[in-house]
Amino acid sequence: MIELFYYPTPNGRKISIMLEEIKIKYKITSVNLNNNEQFTKEFLKINPHGKIPAIIDHEKNLTLFESGAILIYLAKKSGKLFPHNSEYKVFQWLIFQMGNVGPILGQHHHFHHFFPNKSKYAEERFFKQSISIYKTLDKVLANSEFLVGSKYTIADIATFPWIARHNWHDISLSDYKNLSRWYNMISGRPAVIKGYDCSNSGEKIPKL
């Protein structure tokens, strides 16, 4: 049994979607970020950096944080969504998500959505970099069904919940034809629909 420490955010949803995709038994423990529950003494023992997601694999008595590490762990445990013959390409796009998509889009919606007009420099900087990420993803998906060829992998799962926040980014996803095709395809997967709202918060996957 996997225990997922969760809040309905892009990083949290990567793992709930993965757990649904691999059909493993799991339970959700909510860590309410609005109430600063990520900083409780108990949670800091699980992730000393005070961020969700984290998991405990109770069968193995293993605690893990950082969504990329958790995705790799769950893929290896289940033997799913991490094809051996394209392992390094999966790492490439997973690391691209961890190092670019998440941090840049995260900073962008922070400055643009929560802190508008207060730092023109920061707002413009992250907006520009966010557009560049959308363009890069659109370009690669012009010649590839998924991020790594024809296989849906943990790299797609890591990236999808960030693109699902496209409304927050004030970027029109429909301007990116290939990224839209990929987004619609993944949005329709039953495991993605279930994992996106695993805590029954009522939030639906945004449409284009």
Ligand SMILES: N[C@@H](CCC(=O)N[C@@H](CS)C(=O)NCC(=O)O)C(=O)O
């Ligand atoms: N690199 C981390 C990022 C985790 C992260 O930033 N989580 C956010 C939610 S999406 C969080 O817990 N924020 C609470 C805070 O910063 O206090 C990962 O991929 O797991």
